[in-house]
Amino acid sequence: MTHEAVLSAKDIVKELGQGAGKVMALKGVDLKLVPGELTLLMGPSGSGKTTLLSILGCILQPTSGELVVDGQSTDGLDPEELAALRREHIGFIFQSYNLFPTLSALENVRIALDVRGQKGYEAAKRSEEVLRQVGLGHRLRNFPGNLSGGEQQRVAVARAIVSSPSIVLADEPTAALDGENGNAVMELLARIAHEQQRSVLAVTHDPRTLPYADRVVRIEDGLIVGEERRPEGLDAPEITDLTKRRKAHA
Amino acid sequence: MIFTLAFRNLFHDRVRLMVTLVGILFSIVLVAVQLGLYLGASRMITANIDHADAELWIMPFGAKSFEDGGLLMGARERHQALATPGVERVTPIVVRFSEWRKPAGGSTRVVVIGSDAEEGALLPLNLETGSWDDIKAPSAIAVDKTYLKDLGVEAIGDTAQINAGRVKITALTSGVRSFTQSPYVYMPLARGRQLVGAAGSDLATFQLVKLYPGADVEKVRNDLLNRLEGAEVLTTAEFRQRSLRQWLFRTGAGVALIGGALLGILVGTVIVAQTLYSSTKDHINEFATLRALGSSSGYIHKVILTQAGLSAVFGYVLGMLLALLVVLASQSTPLPIVMTPSLAAGLFSVTLFMCAISAISAIVKVTKIDPATVFSR
Ligand SMILES: Nc1ncnc2c1ncn2[C@@H]1O[C@H](COP(=O)(O)OP(=O)(O)O)[C@@H](O)[C@H]1O
Ligand SMILES: [Mg+2]
Numbered sequence: 136m137t138h139e140a141v142l143s144a145k146d147i148v149k150e151l152g153q154g155a156g157k158v159m160a161l162k163g164v165d166l167k168l169v170p171g172e173l174t175l176l177m178g179p180s181g182s183g184k185t186t187l188l189s190i191l192g193c194i195l196q197p198t199s200g201e202l203v204v205d206g207q208s209t210d211g212l213d214p215e216e217l218a219a220l221r222r223e224h225i226g227f228i229f230q231s232y233n234l235f236p237t238l239s240a241l242e243n244v245r246i247a248l249d250v251r252g253q254k255g256y257e258a259a260k261r262s263e264e265v266l267r268q269v270g271l272g273h274r275l276r277n278f279p280g281n282l283s284g285g286e287q288q289r290v291a292v293a294r295a296i297v298s299s300p301s302i303v304l305a306d307e308p309t310a311a312l313d314g315e316n317g318n319a320v321m322e323l324l325a326r327i328a329h330e331q332q333r334s335v336l337a338v339t340h341d342p343r344t345l346p347y348a349d350r351v352v353r354i355e356d357g358l359i360v361g362e363e364r365r366p367e368g369l370d371a372p373e374i375t376d377l378t379k380r381r382k383a384h385a
Numbered sequence: 386m387i388f389t390l391a392f393r394n395l396f397h398d399r400v401r402l403m404v405t406l407v408g409i410l411f412s413i414v415l416v417a418v419q420l421g422l423y424l425g426a427s428r429m430i431t432a433n434i435d436h437a438d439a440e441l442w443i444m445p446f447g448a449k450s451f452e453d454g455g456l457l458m459g460a461r462e463r464h465q466a467l468a469t470p471g472v473e474r475v476t477p478i479v480v481r482f483s484e485w486r487k488p489a490g491g492s493t494r495v496v497v498i499g500s501d502a503e504e505g506a507l508l509p510l511n512l513e514t515g516s517w518d519d520i521k522a523p524s525a526i527a528v529d530k531t532y533l534k535d536l537g538v539e540a541i542g543d544t545a546q547i548n549a550g551r552v553k554i555t556a557l558t559s560g561v562r563s564f565t566q567s568p569y570v571y572m573p574l575a576r577g578r579q580l581v582g583a584a585g586s587d588l589a590t591f592q593l594v595k596l597y598p599g600a601d602v603e604k605v606r607n608d609l610l611n612r613l614e615g616a617e618v619l620t621t622a623e624f625r626q627r628s629l630r631q632w633l634f635r636t637g638a639g640v641a642l643i644g645g646a647l648l649g650i651l652v653g654t655v656i657v658a659q660t661l662y663s664s665t666k667d668h669i670n671e672f673a674t675l676r677a678l679g680s681s682s683g684y685i686h687k688v689i690l691t692q693a694g695l696s697a698v699f700g701y702v703l704g705m706l707l708a709l710l711v712v713l714a715s716q717s718t719p720l721p722i723v724m725t726p727s728l729a730a731g732l733f734s735v736t737l738f739m740c741a742i743s744a745i746s747a748i749v750k751v752t753k754i755d756p757a758t759v760f761s762r
Binding site: 185192194195214218219221223225227229233235237242245246247249250251294306 | 394397681
């Protein structure tokens with residue numbers, strides 16, 4: 136791929152906690168994300184995955200190093216400016232879905248447009264359309280409490296992509312799901328990357344997610360220790376599927 | 386969506402909503418009653434002043450209120466005043482606390498008001514039964530029907546005594562109550578003088594000055610002051626203020642009423658602040674999620690303020706309903722509570738203000754949200 140990186144992190148260091156509890160969660164991480172790829176960030180518990188995701192998602196500022204999102208450096212931005220950057224470029228998916236329990240599936244998706252100032256009928260229509268895309272057209276008016284875990288995570292996926300962000304970040308999106316639902320969510324993330332040309336990064340330590348990846352980045356103890364790219368032409372069924380789809384949309 | 390989210394957050398926890406609404410309701414009723422009493426008392430105190438057809442009041446130096454003017458003005462003052470340019474008319478009236486002797490024995494204090502209505506002075510307020518002509522008959526007086534029982538009489542035609550003179554009720558006013566709880570007794574000036582022991586004299590408590598249209602009130606007042614010795618000349622507005630100050634503030638009654646209202650606002654604010662804060666704390670993860678999704682802090686503040694505003698509206702409607710019931714129930718008491726459209730509007734502003742202030746602690750709370758917490762659940 137010759138795509139320009141939409142997100143690039145350079146020599147990211149992050150210290151967390153203070154005093155005796157101070158931890159160097161990231162010790163100099165370089166990472167680039169390009170459109171059209173599903174990247175998995177894998178590593179043992181405590182290796183710094185969530186911390187890295189928070190920094191890539193402009194939620195935390197790095198202690199040192201530089202993050203550039205769509206050509207704009209985050210250096211020196213205040214919390215409001217970071218929020219604006221998130222609004223514009225980034226969609227999030229969380230391990231525990233983080234849906235609003237008092238809002239219906241449709242409203243949970245709509246609110247992501249609402250915080251971006253997109254309101255009214257158009258926003259409702261767009262939200263409904265995206266919920267149909269993730270296979271929840273029949274669940275629009277259901278509240279999170281009445282949805283299965285898999286359905287809730289798909290609502291969260293819809294919420295993450297409804298504003299068409301160039302970057303989608305997911306923290307352990309399948310960790311709370313059984314195999315079948317986990318696969319459905321990974322399948323969705325792969326489609327989002329390939330069909331809609333977004334950069335998708337999913338933190339995981341679930342080996343079942345591997346077949347969906349275009350690229351796997353391994354992190355240990357705050358450092359990137361390896362990177363693999365899926366060779367073209369592997370014949371595992373999921374991968375063949377993905378490849379076909381990607382070619383069809385290229 | 387801000388409204389939807391605020392509304393759902395509010396109704397999500399019914400118990401908390403109840404506490405919030407009861408807090409606002411309590412506070413509105415308390416403030417409405419206190420301010421309504423204050424307003425009612427003010428109206429009582431100034432009713433006679435407001436109804437007199439005069440721009441300026443001449444009174445002995447230091448007269449504290451309508452009821453407290455002494456009996457020191459005479460014909461000299463009247464004629465000097467009449468000679469002042471711009472003055473159309475000067476009408477003496479007599480106002481005196483006096484002893485009312487009930488027909489069946491016992492006595493109570495009343496305020497005798499001697500005034501010749503045809504001279505354009507002070508008409509008995511709100512005559513309901515009978516007319517001024519009925520009051521001009523010998524010994525005739527008008528009293529308020531709500532005080533009949535206190536005065537030991539029953540109806541028109543009944544007689545009693547004021548000081549040493551016989552009086553006969555020939556007319557009734559309605560709703561003319563007295564803040565001092567001493568009923569006003571209206572009668573012609575000469576009869577008033579007679580009852581307070583100044584029969585045949587030209588003494589008066591006040592000289593009511595009516596100006597020609599277009600006359601400069603301040604200029605006439607200065608002229609009057611130069612001509613009259615030992616007298617004060619107040620505009621109607623100043624005299625109202627002075628009477629209010631005397632009865633509401635020198636006696637502490639007004640301070641108690643306003644203090645009560647402030648206390649109501651304080652208690653309401655504390656309760657609403659408490660519930661809004663705990664609601665915000667309960668929903669803190671959602672606010673953190675909103676923040677992670679990129680919402681500005683302004684958006685989140687709006688959600689909280691909308692929640693506060695909705696509480697205010699619901700609380701106000703309920704509180705006002707209850708307050709109106711209390712107002713209604715107070716109408717037959719010695720001190721009826723007054724509710725006016727502007728007091729109602731003022732109460733709504735107070736409620737909104739109270740809820741906005743209450744939102745501060747919740748807003749401070751969400752301002753400290755770390756969106757990074759969204760990953761650690
Ligand atoms: N708020 C914090 N304060 C101090 N240390 C933290 C904090 N958050 C995470 N850490 C530490 O930073 C390291 C990386 O954490 P994290 O990024 O959550 O790892 P992972 O997501 O890979 O499990 C861990 O050692 C963790 O204990
Ligand atoms: Mg983690």
